[in-house]
Amino acid sequence: MSFLLALLGGLIGILVAVGIVFLIIYSKIKRTVGDVQMGELKSVISTASNLQKEEYSRVKNVKGLTSLLEQDIRRDFPEFSKEVIFALSEKCIRKILNCIESRDIFKIKDDTDYIYIEPKIQEHIEDMKSNDINEKFDNIEFNRSAIRAYTKDGGRATIKISTSLGYFYQTNQKDKKYYSDVKKQTRYTTEFVYVYDESKFDKHQISYSVHCKNCGAPIQNLGNSYCTYCGTPVERINLKAWKITSCEEDYNI
């Protein structure tokens, strides 16, 4: 009992001491800067937090060289249309955010447009579950997109798209700042791959880790109709289409 009392006394003592130190610092600052400037100091602090809120809701620019890169892509893919790939980028971002919010990959599971990215999203969701993380993305609205990069080698072509969008964001992560009453404006980078030559692409396929649904073995050749390990029929996947391989937020508040 006396130990508890002593502990309590000690705690109160510490609290009082901390309070006195704060008072001394506050009155010192006040004496040094004066009443008027003290008011200004407070308004500077509140302006800074207003600016942060403004920046949070300011529509973000996209990073890209659309017209230049579009010409390069058209040289290799004459039917390529930037409108189509921009719409695809928006559709993919929306579906992936839905999956993250519901912590369920139902939206992209069994959709062959997502074969390259599905394992990554699955892993991310498992991570969220084990750390008890929740994220919400409400009223998603897209502003604009741009082509950010284009490369072609090793049997595949790769396009990076920069997309600007807004949504009402909420999370239970302590280190992530959000305002539930203000729409967050942000930017994402998505990456799409088109395999134009499967024979050249072989050596890169494992890195995308597409696995057999029966035995889990990596599918060596996505054009195969059987798993080379267990013989389970594997749906032939049309690789001659732009398929998403990565989707990352490209903005931090």
Ligand SMILES: [Zn+2]
């Ligand atoms: Zn198998």
